[in-house]
């Protein structure tokens with residue numbers, strides 16, 4: 001080894017990379033996936049699909065579950081079976097990952113973006129009420145957006161970052177104005193809203209088993225409901241809308257959205273660890289909160305008294321006036337320390353595909369987005385890794 005090389009290693013020892021969020025696959029994943037391969041049941045027929053569906057439905061206390069190829073597909077199908085169509089509108093939060101908003105566009109409908117509550121960062125039910133009372137007309141049992149002239153058909157609350165939405169308020173508004181509720185629970189499986197599981201409420205709830213979600217099937221999603229008619233329709237549409245499988249008769253536009261048995265086997269195994277994963281995520285969150293709470297300029301999401309978050313991805317807010325540098329500068333400093341962090345999602349009303357969608361006085365979402373920084377939150381995060389993250393945040397304060 002030459003001198004230069006040696007010097008490099010002593011001067012800047014490479015610290016182990018700490019990723020933002022990686023899966024934890026230490027249970028029966030291998031065993032069940034192997035079972036699929038050994039028995040030749042690898043595609044969407046096969047017992048794990050049904051077992052996974054039953055398992056999730058039972059966990060959430062729902063009578064129906066339909067597994068889909070991913071969470072986005074589950075949301076798309078949920079909107080389709082709810083009859084959402086061209087030139088209608090769906091109320092949703094401005095701050096979230098883009099997928100639910102895209103699925104609204106897939107149906108020909110448009111999102112209406114609503115601001116978030118600054119404490120919990122979830123869609124603010126009061127702002128939904130304001131939008132309805134100040135901007136809409138109630139005519140022939142239909143809610144009409146006065147500016148766009150479109151019919152408002154549904155609310156799509158997103159349980160953001162593991163924390164539940166205030167569902168009682170959402171369900172009350174929906175009941176009063178004849179709106180369908182489709183909940184995006186993709187980030188919050190295992191969380192509780194007033195002792196009830198997130199995903200147990202709403203007309204339809206959608207889940208994701210993407211690699212970075214609390215449990216993963218490699219890729220996957222599911223919609224759950226108590227309405228058998230909707231569930232049957234969802235299964236029909238997600239398997240090519242086959243009316244006669246011998247003669248290939250299709251009376252509707254179908255989709256190839258069904259989950260495979262291999263993926264379901266993995267998801268089924270992950271379900272066995274869900275409770276442990278939630279406990280671990282909550283321990284990680286508690287440790288971050290306790291160690292970061294006294295740093296000037298650092299704050300985080302408040303867990304509402306009625307909520308038990310799964311703390312999917314732990315996120316801090318960086319106030320540059322007090323902390324000394326802003327969230328993006330901190331991101332870069334942590335990157336140099338080999339620690340992966342990430343900003344929140346750019347509020348959707350600022351994105352090109354939604355330029356002609358209606359946004360109702362968005363203010364808080366922009367602020368949380370500017371200040372937000374998501375910290376390493378893997379279930380497998382070790383104490384020493386977490387100490388390194390905390391130390392780095394302490395060190396970089398100016």
Ligand SMILES: *Cc1c(COP(=O)(O)O)cnc(C)c1O
Nearest residue numbers: 070071072097099100186208210
């Ligand atoms: C992950 C996610 C989705 C989409 O799930 P995929 O399985 O990745 O398609 C939808 N909505 C939100 C809020 C998400 O975080």
